Amino acid sequence: MKMDFGFRDKVAIVTGASKGIGAAVAEILAAEGARLALVARTPKHLEDLAARLSKTYKTEVAVIPADLSKTGPADDVAAQALRVFGKIDILICSAGSSQGGVFWEVPDETWEAAVQLKFLGTVRMVRAVLPAMRRQQWGRIVIVAGNTGRQPHARLLPGSTTNAALLAFTKGLSEEIMKDGIHINALQPGPTRTEHWDTLMANLSRGTGLDAGAFESEFMKQIPMGRVAEAIEMARPVVFMASDLASYMTGRSIIVDGGWTKDLA
Ligand SMILES: NC(=O)c1ccc[n+]([C@@H]2O[C@H](COP(=O)([O-])OP(=O)(O)OC[C@H]3O[C@@H](n4cnc5c(N)ncnc54)[C@H](OP(=O)(O)O)[C@@H]3O)[C@@H](O)[C@H]2O)c1
Numbered sequence: 001m002k003m004d005f006g007f008r009d010k011v012a013i014v015t016g017a018s019k020g021i022g023a024a025v026a027e028i029l030a031a032e033g034a035r036l037a038l039v040a041r042t043p044k045h046l047e048d049l050a051a052r053l054s055k056t057y058k059t060e061v062a063v064i065p066a067d068l069s070k071t072g073p074a075d076d077v078a079a080q081a082l083r084v085f086g087k088i089d090i091l092i093c094s095a096g097s098s099q100g101g102v103f104w105e106v107p108d109e110t111w112e113a114a115v116q117l118k119f120l121g122t123v124r125m126v127r128a129v130l131p132a133m134r135r136q137q138w139g140r141i142v143i144v145a146g147n148t149g150r151q152p153h154a155r156l157l158p159g160s161t162t163n164a165a166l167l168a169f170t171k172g173l174s175e176e177i178m179k180d181g182i183h184i185n186a187l188q189p190g191p192t193r194t195e196h197w198d199t200l201m202a203n204l205s206r207g208t209g210l211d212a213g214a215f216e217s218e219f220m221k222q223i224p225m226g227r228v229a230e231a232i233e234m235a236r237p238v239v240f241m242a243s244d245l246a247s248y249m250t251g252r253s254i255i256v257d258g259g260w261t262k263d264l265a
Contacts, residue, residue, distance in 0.1 A: 004244065005245060006243055006244030007034040007243065009034075010033075011086075011090070012034045012036055012090035012091070013036075013064075013088060013090070013092070014026045014036060014038055014094065015077075016039070017036075017038035017040055018038065018046050019040070020094070021144055021194065021234045022040070022144070024234065024235035025235040027053065028236070028239045029090075029092075030056070035059055036050075036060070037064050037077070037080070037084065038062070039066050040066075041065060046063040062084045068124065069117040069121055075124075078132065082132055087136060088129050088133060089133075089136075089139060089140065090142075091142075093142070096118035096121070096144065097114075097196050097199075098110075098118055098158045098162055099113075099159075099203055100153070100157065100159065100204060102155065114159060115158075118163075119162045119166060123169065126141060126143075126173070133182050134177075137180055138181045139181065139183070141184040142241045143184070144186070144187050144234070144238060145167060145253065147163075148160035149164040149165075150263065151260070151263070167253055170185065174250045174251030183241075183246070183250040185251070185252050185253060185254070187238050188256070188257065190223065191219070191223070191229065192231055197228065201213075216228070222260060223257070223260045224260070225258030229256070234256060241254065
């Protein structure tokens with residue numbers, strides 16, 4: 001039996017779409033025939049990706065620049081996607097960034113940035129697409145959280161606590177929206193080679209006497225696979241959770257971390 005993702009002609013909004021995990025998700029969705037609305041702050045990055053995806057995969061790709069750390073733009077994104085495509089089937093939330101450090105040296109701004117973008121940006125985006133999904137009694141939402149939500153890390157507390165909040169949000173909301181045919185699940189990535197990760201390594205290595213590369217090699221010793229993942233290795237499970245292949249799954253998360261997280265689930 002051939003497996004079908006069920007994406008042909010589905011409309012997907014991907015946030016954080018211009019780089020890293022979001023861009024890799026957008027590429028698979030485009031390849032599988034979905035129509036896309038790509039969201040991030042920098043128009044040029046979005047436009048370059050949209051031009052490449054629409055040419056390569058012959059699918060419709062819209063660009064919606066927005067700063068999701070602010071109140072308001074999420075509603076505009078949903079409204080614009082509806083104007084262009086007439087419906088919203090899938091939402092992938094991959095806009096996020098959180099930095100770390102020694103707890104007593106991490107300023108309020110770092111905590112606020114993690115909460116405003118990664119947590120509230122996701123909450124606002126989910127709230128903005130729900131009316132359209134409820135009208136059609138069908139929807140799929142996947143949130144890119146992080147494995148530190150389950151395995152908090154002392155030097156990554158803004159991200160760890162925000163990820164844990166997103167897991168609670170995913171589980172709690174799933175019970176409310178399943179009656180409208182809407183599934184919501186989350187991915188918990190481990191270290192993944194993106195701009196976000198490289199910046200994190202550069203910041204955490206400061207003052208340790210190691211450069212970012214050496215610091216990363218030390219960090220990798222905790223991880224059974226001993227390497228950083230590529231973005232595509234995170235995009236595949238995200239796409240799975242957004243697809244018909246995950247038809248009996250909601251309110252859950254998948255940890256993809258090279259074997260790092262020490263638990264039994
Ligand atoms: N990489 C990892 O090791 C790792 C591990 C665990 C969890 N995660 C999580 O995975 C998610 C994706 O991370 P990534 O590594 O793929 O990051 P990335 O490569 O740095 O990409 C981040 C994306 O988000 C967009 N973005 C940033 N600020 C935004 C804002 N205020 N409003 C709208 N879009 C914004 C960026 O574009 P613009 O800058 O143009 O806005 C970019 O498209 C994040 O939530 C991250 O915390 C990553």
